[in-house]
Amino acid sequence: MEYNKVDTEKYKLTDLSPQLFWDTRVEDVDWDDHSAFIVERVLEYGMMKDWKMIREVYGLERIISISMKLRYLSPKSLSFMSAISGKNQNEFRCYVQRQLNQGHWIY
Secondary structure (H helix, E strand, C coil): CCCCCCCCCCCCHHHCCHHHHCCCCHHHCCCCCCHHHHHHHHHHHCCHHHHHHHHHHHCHHHHHHHHHHCCCCCHHHHHHHHHHHCCCHHHCHHHHHHHHCCCCCCC
16 A cells, blocks of 8 residues: 655654664655554654654554554554554564464473
8 A cells, every 4th residue: 555755844753762772773764665663663662742643643543454464563562553553462563473483382
């Protein structure tokens, strides 16, 4: 699905919490090219103000679409996205990946 470009004059990545990009130069991150990276970081490490900002920037439909394709989301983030989207957890790629790669059974 084709989405509109993000207005980089109105929305600055530096307005998001600095801990989201602790290992990355913010100048190298682009709203459109790195949308999956940004959504994953906000879901995993962001604060409510970060969530509100990406929801305003991307829209809920785009965030749901991105999160359904992510390889990893913590159980808490997965539950949150499942509740927000109204979709079952088993429709998310990260849930399917987790089921396929279960750890060793400790006996």
